[in-house]
Amino acid sequence: MEVQESKQKKAAFVAVVGRPSAGKSTLVNSLCGAKVAIVSPVPQTTRNAIRGIVNRSEGQLVFVDTPGRHLSERKLNRKLTETAGRAAAEAGLILYVLDATRPPGIEEAAVADWLMPSAGRVVAAANKMDSPRADFAEVKAFLQNHLQPLEAGRCFPVSALKNEGTGELLACLFDLAEQGEPFYPEEYYTDQPPEFRIAEIIREQAINRLREELPHALYVEVADTEMREGNRLWVRAFILTERDSQKGIVVGKGGAMIKAIRLAAQRELNLVFDWKVELDLRVKTAHDWRRNDAALRRILGA
């Protein structure tokens, strides 16, 4: 009698770690085929561990996007680094994202050093391979020198932006994942509450319009939501700045900046959600929130 071999499903948490701006969030979105995490050219965009879920015939991978790791002793940065550390400690597998367009320096070496004890659970992605400046050989040589126990076959050239090379990367992660039942229902691609996603998308649109130091001085709070007739979701949200003097920059001349942020966020929210989102967006000050432990705990959940 012929025995039909039933293939066991795989399930794993995969912490996505690396330096700021390596493209971790872009890669998580690309792997999940949905906008799970916000993205910007400004380093330190991600502030929380954000889960993006991939369901395939092989099983389920739960990617945990994390804040970029870098060497800084400022309170906010220390907390962000701790978030990445916790996610990596808790996950079965670690996806280490490197920016192949930037020569690896001491900050990259510090990330590799930190990963050394976990090297057996690491898969690396050399990202931004679509750029003419990308150098895959340099990434491989760096890993050979700084994360030696990593097997040569566990480093993949990818472009998160163009979604290239991600199939091979996923296949390797599924290969390494343990057998198990899915952690989330199979129709889920993220577990973030809608209020958090709304606040993040507003922050993304604000960061993308405000350069330099200001993006790091902002956070967004959703104060109120109401479902209205015609599948409309009304949202009142605040952009909070550290100092009164920064409010003017966010509001802009004649209110032009806050209007641009509001309209762009509304457009983006309408793509992400099934509701038609109507945003009432305002600015206020939360004095020196980056130095305030209670505020940091609330915003970072840590």
Ligand SMILES: Nc1nc2c(ncn2[C@@H]2O[C@H](COP(=O)(O)OP(=O)(O)OP(=O)(O)O)[C@@H](O)[C@H]2O)c(=O)[nH]1
């Ligand atoms: N050319 C190119 N640019 C990319 C690629 N992936 C990400 N980027 C760009 O790199 C910048 C940073 O991307 P993010 O995904 O926000 O990077 P991150 O690692 O999540 O950054 P933090 O959250 O700040 O740690 C953005 O401008 C992206 O558009 C890629 O594959 N190719």
Ligand SMILES: [Mg+2]
């Ligand atoms: Mg990010």
